[in-house]
Amino acid sequence: QGYLVESGGGMVQTKDSLRLSCLDTGRAFSRYAMGWFRQAPGKDREFVAAISRTGYTIIYADSVKGRATISRDKAKNTVYLYMNSLKPEDTAVYYCAAAPHGPVVDIREYDFWGQGTQVTVSS
DSSP, X not given: OOOEEEEOOEEEETTXXXXXXXXXXXXXXXXXXXXXXXXXXXXXXXEEEEEOSSSOOEEEOTTTTTTEEEEEEGGGTEEXXXXXXXOGGGOEEEEEEEESSOSOOOGXXXXXXXXXXXXXXXX
């Protein structure tokens, strides 16, 4: 059984941009809707963005709307999260996840998770 591997995190400054990647190493990537979540220290994991299996339907959290772009590349079994105009409040561990349908906001709908990648935004 495959698993999800995130990459692309790091330490950036306010107003910088970055792109996170999530590689699905074994599952039937095209059969799953994909989502990005994040968890800041002491806070619950929260929804960031999600994309349908086909890539035609996308949803964003209000906190990142206009600053984030989620996309997927079927040939590379990879989903991306591009974020610009980063703020210190975007600091968190970012997780990708796979759901059998979607896109969905509810964390309980996601069956498979990656290990997370840290994003730190300094002011």
